[in-house]
Amino acid sequence: MDVFTAISGRRSCRKFHPEAVSDAEIEKILEAGNWAPSPANQQPWEFIVITNTGIKERIFSESEVCKKKLFERSGWKWLEKFPLDFVKDAPVIIVVAGDPKKSGADMFLDEGAGRGYLEGCSAAVQNMMLAAHALGLGSLWFSLYEAGVVRQILSMDAGKEPVALLCIGKPVSTGATKRKDFREKTTYLR
Numbered sequence: 001m002d003v004f005t006a007i008s009g010r011r012s013c014r015k016f017h018p019e020a021v022s023d024a025e026i027e028k029i030l031e032a033g034n035w036a037p038s039p040a041n042q043q044p045w046e047f048i049v050i051t052n053t054g055i056k057e058r059i060f061s062e063s064e065v066c067k068k069k070l071f072e073r074s075g076w077k078w079l080e081k082f083p084l085d086f087v088k089d090a091p092v093i094i095v096v097a098g099d100p101k102k103s104g105a106d107m108f109l110d111e112g113a114g115r116g117y118l119e120g121c122s123a124a125v126q127n128m129m130l131a132a133h134a135l136g137l138g139s140l141w142f143s144l145y146e147a148g149v150v151r152q153i154l155s156m157d158a159g160k161e162p163v164a165l166l167c168i169g170k171p172v173s174t175g176a177t178k179r180k181d182f183r184e185k186t187t188y189l190r
């Protein structure tokens with residue numbers, strides 16, 4: 001699959017087949033993430049690969065708690081009803097854990113200092129989603145969790161940030177979102 005087809009064909013997946021993802025596929029996805037660009041090539045990511053059912057269920061129930069809290073704070077009705085079953089149903093969740101110390105020279109900026117590690121980790125996540133799609137797998141970038149709770153469930157180092165939980169598996173169905181025309185969002189300064 002060429003890169004343009006992968007980019008335009010990838011859609012978030014929220015319904016997964018229970019079939020396991022092979023180790024070879026997981027490694028291909030990890031390798032794709034690892035080739036992402038990052039500030040000063042600091043490679044601010046680490047990956048935690050979760051296939052353990054008990055751990056996925058703990059993350060799922062804590063995400064339900066988080067969702068309830070966010071609904072109460074926001075009043076957003078869609079949030080209350082938003083099912084999160086994909087968190088426990090996905091055969092694998094890859095946690096992209098970022099190291100805030102690996103932000104490159106942006107740590108010394110006056111504005112937006114220290115966000116470089118998030119940007120590098122985000123590039124890794126996108127690479128991984130495209131790789132999963134190219135392998136015929138679905139993926140979802142999941143973010144409805146409190147970092148401290150995820151750190152505790154996974155016994156993560158306090159200095160590391162769970163930037164994204166990437167749910168991956170064979171898709172039963174995927175979303176069908178559209179995009180605005182990029183021309184509406186582009187300014188050329190010639």
Ligand SMILES: Cc1cc2nc3c(=O)[nH]c(=O)nc-3n(C[C@H](O)[C@H](O)[C@H](O)COP(=O)(O)O)c2cc1C
Pocket residue numbers: 010011012013014140141142143144175176177
């Ligand atoms: C940083 C980030 C966080 C996201 N968090 C969630 C999430 O917690 N739950 C969810 O269902 N989708 C989440 N998404 C997926 C978006 O809803 C999705 O990418 C968007 O609606 C566009 O749809 P598409 O990915 O199918 O093109 C997240 C995406 C990004 C980039």
